[in-house]
Amino acid sequence: MSQTPKQSAEGPVPTSTDVARLAGVSRATVSYVLNNTSAVRISEPTRRRVREAAEELGYVPHAAARSLRAGHTRIVLLPTAHIPVGPLYSQFLNEIQWALRALDYTVVQYGSIGLGADEAARAWAELRPVAVLSLGEIALTAHGVQVLKRSGAKAVITLGPQRVEGAHSLVMDQRAIGVAAAEHLLERGRRGIGVVVPAEPGLELFSKPRLAGVRKAVAGAGVGARVEALTMAYDEESAAGLAARWRDLGLDAVYAYNDEYAQVLMRALQDAGVDVPGECAVVGADDLLLGKLLRPRLSTVHVEMPTGREMAELVDRVVRDPGGAVERHDLMAARAVPRESS
Amino acid sequence: MSQTPKQSAEGPVPTSTDVARLAGVSRATVSYVLNNTSAVRISEPTRRRVREAAEELGYVPHAAARSLRAGHTRIVLLPTAHIPVGPLYSQFLNEIQWALRALDYTVVQYGSIGLGADEAARAWAELRPVAVLSLGEIALTAHGVQVLKRSGAKAVITLGPQRVEGAHSLVMDQRAIGVAAAEHLLERGRRGIGVVVPAEPGLELFSKPRLAGVRKAVAGAGVGARVEALTMAYDEESAAGLAARWRDLGLDAVYAYNDEYAQVLMRALQDAGVDVPGECAVVGADDLLLGKLLRPRLSTVHVEMPTGREMAELVDRVVRDPGGAVERHDLMAARAVPRESS
DNA sequence: TTGAAAGCGATACCAG
DNA sequence: CTGGTATCGCTTTCAA
Numbered sequence A, B: 001m002s003q004t005p006k007q008s009a010e011g012p013v014p015t016s017t018d019v020a021r022l023a024g025v026s027r028a029t030v031s032y033v034l035n036n037t038s039a040v041r042i043s044e045p046t047r048r049r050v051r052e053a054a055e056e057l058g059y060v061p062h063a064a065a066r067s068l069r070a071g072h073t074r075i076v077l078l079p080t081a082h083i084p085v086g087p088l089y090s091q092f093l094n095e096i097q098w099a100l101r102a103l104d105y106t107v108v109q110y111g112s113i114g115l116g117a118d119e120a121a122r123a124w125a126e127l128r129p130v131a132v133l134s135l136g137e138i139a140l141t142a143h144g145v146q147v148l149k150r151s152g153a154k155a156v157i158t159l160g161p162q163r164v165e166g167a168h169s170l171v172m173d174q175r176a177i178g179v180a181a182a183e184h185l186l187e188r189g190r191r192g193i194g195v196v197v198p199a200e201p202g203l204e205l206f207s208k209p210r211l212a213g214v215r216k217a218v219a220g221a222g223v224g225a226r227v228e229a230l231t232m233a234y235d236e237e238s239a240a241g242l243a244a245r246w247r248d249l250g251l252d253a254v255y256a257y258n259d260e261y262a263q264v265l266m267r268a269l270q271d272a273g274v275d276v277p278g279e280c281a282v283v284g285a286d287d288l289l290l291g292k293l294l295r296p297r298l299s300t301v302h303v304e305m306p307t308g309r310e311m312a313e314l315v316d317r318v319v320r321d322p323g324g325a326v327e328r329h330d331l332m333a334a335r336a337v338p339r340e341s342s
Numbered sequence C: 001t002t003g004a005a006a007g008c009g010a011t012a013c014c015a016g
Numbered sequence D: 001c002t003g004g005t006a007t008c009g010c011t012t013t014c015a016a
Helices: A016-023 A027-034 A042-057 A063-070 A085-100 A118-124 A144-152 A175-187 A204-221 A237-246 A257-272 A289-292 A310-320 B014-025 B027-034 B042-058 B064-069 B087-102 B119-127 B142-150 B176-185 B204-221 B235-242 B259-271 B290-294 B308-322
Strands: A074-080 A104-110 A132-134 A156-158 A169-172 A193-197 A226-232 A253-255 A281-283 A300-303 A334-338 B076-081 B106-110 B133-134 B154-160 B168-171 B193-196 B224-232 B253-255 B280-283 B300-303 B333-338
Touching: A016 A042, A027 A042, A027 A257, A042 A204, A063 B064, A063 B154, A074 A118, A074 B259, A085 A104, A085 A132, A085 A310, A118 A144, A118 A253, A118 B106, A132 A204, A132 A310, A144 A156, A156 A310, A169 A310, A175 A193, A175 A204, A175 A253, A175 A281, A175 A300, A175 A334, A193 A257, A204 A226, A226 A237, A237 A257, A237 B290, A253 B087, A253 B193, A257 A281, A257 B290, A289 A300, A289 B235, A289 B259, B014 B042, B027 B042, B076 B119, B087 B106, B087 B133, B087 B308, B119 B142, B133 B308, B142 B154, B154 B308, B168 B308, B176 B204, B176 B280, B176 B300, B193 B204, B204 B224, B224 B235, B235 B259, B259 B280, B259 B290
Parallel strands: A074 A104, A074 A132, A132 A156, A156 A169, A193 A226, A193 A253, A253 A281, B076 B106, B076 B133, B133 B154, B154 B168, B193 B224, B193 B253, B253 B280
Antiparallel strands: A104 B106, A300 A334, B300 B333
């Protein structure tokens, strides 16, 4: 169903000049009234006239003009991810937006799909954000950070698997997740551990360190266990393919990247007649609701994340004092949550 | 882990004046070169000098200044949802962004969490977007549309369950989903149909019409079937509570809002010893991957959505010709996908 | 081929 | 208490 709106006689967009004219005052007075400038006292009748004029014209200030004059913006730019994001991340994002808005920032998500890292940074810099907060997969190079800083960004903060030169980087060591999963499986007596590596592009930054974490934990344990990387896509066919050749692999456990991949793989294994956890223990990660709904209940790795409020406060602190040090956060504590699948 | 970046001696942000000075030309020339203005021919050596100067200074044009001068922007504003969005929606959003960028628009997602509908519209209008594309839940009133149009927006498009006065509204009739679910259940011989209504706030715009659709289909069938609305939250406790009193309800089927709610409820029913589909048929909606992974496989309602490209092209068309009519789309064709749970 | 200058809209100084 | 006015960075006529 569609509808053509009536042409609302698009006159020119009203400016503060129009408001001033209608109210019979100067533009300066309009500005004072509308911004409640406390340094200047305006008579109440005048205030009323100005407000009424603004209302009548449907006046909305022009953000570009304002920030041009002010020399800075209150924009916090959040680069949006290219990859499908999980429910965990969505909620985190909402929290951050809410908290930043409460601190009087304007939150703008800016996608950069189809742009290279440096092109994207340039595009972001054109908006002159006061801060850039990059979550998750990082599309930010040292050069990109420099471009942003040069364009006036007070804070460039990344939260992800790796450090970025020049930015305040909160490094989430993804290896810790692999370590927790592996230690749990070793404890359970498993000695042949498969590690699912998503076939989907863009997840390498997460999957590789997680795999490395498994390898590290296994090597450290010194019990002669074996680790095997298994590429798998997030769909039924790919999982079925992997399940079909499971017995040839000679493994007795699998760490399936995260709970969603684990769900798909566990299903495929069961359909192929592989007993979980008897023949094969399965562990996911992220501790999503769905894990508790599966049968057997999915063992997982729970990850401590900073809250949205903490992130927002960090942004604010760095904006106010760009040179100040950020105290070490104990990010990314990971612990296994054993359930029935392992 | 954290890191304090070296203070990069934040000089003032370079402007085109700085570039001009360094290159030994005027600001006009800088503008011509950097924008590849074809109406003016600049000598090659000059072009090179300008480009090198811009590069050396790390010059990035100031979007606000540019659009102020131009009198318009290429910003398409996508209000972001307040509610947790599913994977379906995330992918749709990415498609749209990609397609709009290909049409040379700047896509900006702007959250309005914690703002009323009209405050939000005002905040959006300050950015002077050339178009606003509101997806899903609608935080846009007739007045909001007027504010946006007055501020220069050429296109205000909504895609959601209801029409918005003044906007180009693509109405997705959510009732069709309920109708499809109900007709399917009636065909299967079910006569007592429960309808899950999410307890989470913000979903009423979807859940109410879906419920209405079920009622309509049942009334239309004239077979004397019964419909009962069942409030349930998206967590295990709530689902378990509903499952515990299932047998008292005297129903033999349930349409569970969408696949995710269906998953939680089906799990709870099974744990309570209610046989699915024997004692109770379960139908979801959205046709997510997870439905195929459940056992029994979840019956669902598949919904035809416009593609991201189509939406982007619609935006572009309306921007270029704001008065033009939009042809009727056959949005939201819904069809049942029977599997094992019903 | 290049440069000078006007002006987009809002703000804040300084006079009146 | 209120009103001129310069200014932010950039584009685009108009002159030279």
